[in-house]
Amino acid sequence: MPFATKGQVIGLLGGSFDPAHEGHAHITREALKRFGLDRVWWLLSPGNPLKERGPAPMQARIERALSVIDDRRVEITDIEAQLGTRYTAETLSALRQTYPGVRFVWLMGADNLAQFHLWQDWQQIMQTVPVGVLARPGQRISARMSRAARLYAPYRIAGRNSQLLAHAAAPAWCFVNVPMVDVSSTALRAAGGWRSA
Template identity: 65%
Template structure:
């Protein structure tokens, strides 16, 4: 099962794009969007979680994708804590952490990042402007022997950690930051953008 964490402030078509790609490219049976209480690496707090959950649920309507606030219910704040709690709660479920290439570029700044790599396989989806920085990152260099390349990426969901894969996708330029800056942070605007209206 893929786990795509983030503030989703707001959720947008780019999130939908990488989620569908992750299901297909990494051989996943399901994906959970983990709508976080807040990002420890960001100084500004997100919109209320109820608003973000509602917008995400309107936007991401797919039978294999579930929107959840489980981090809030678990009381975890960092990814490593969340993964440990999920693995304890869902014994036997094979989790894969999903993230954009922008996150891989600074992954070594995450709390307990090496524990994350040791716990679960990691699927990295290329986003605009972050490919080179991600591929040259400390994490990519340190775990180069654990990378699944080409068609092997499809086996990521069954791989034993540490394992990771980096896939290039047709790009969707939308970002939550750009949406907030443009003042389009409303449910109807985000859903309209996602549908191409």
């Protein structure tokens, strides 16, 4: 399990990372800067409940992630496998118990906000931790019009005030537009640049 001290603000970027790529590294660096985070943990999931196909083996994904980002503020983890959690809400609950006094911020791309209402206990996530949303190519409009964005509109922090997110009480979320790297794990797998075992 990663080390964290009371009072630190840790951004959590979850996903299959199958494979990790420069787009993940880019939004991580932007999140550190825009949301005033101390660190970011990549939570490499054992499997995405919304995807039929399982990911490549965990060790292969960890090794790939380590080759993609070299930043002492970023920790590559298999926390969900260690905790035995499958859903983000479960993981957040376990992390908050394991790390009392640590502030967590859930990070996601705008594409995830667009379908966030399909996640298990998604409203519990919004009520538990602040959420930082980073715009990705082609997803800005659908994300801003999503069910989650509409329901939690009163709790949105303007992008120009994104540094306030880390210390905001949930529910709180912030949508920031950032120059994006237009690459995806799906495209890398399709091009044969990554092979699942």
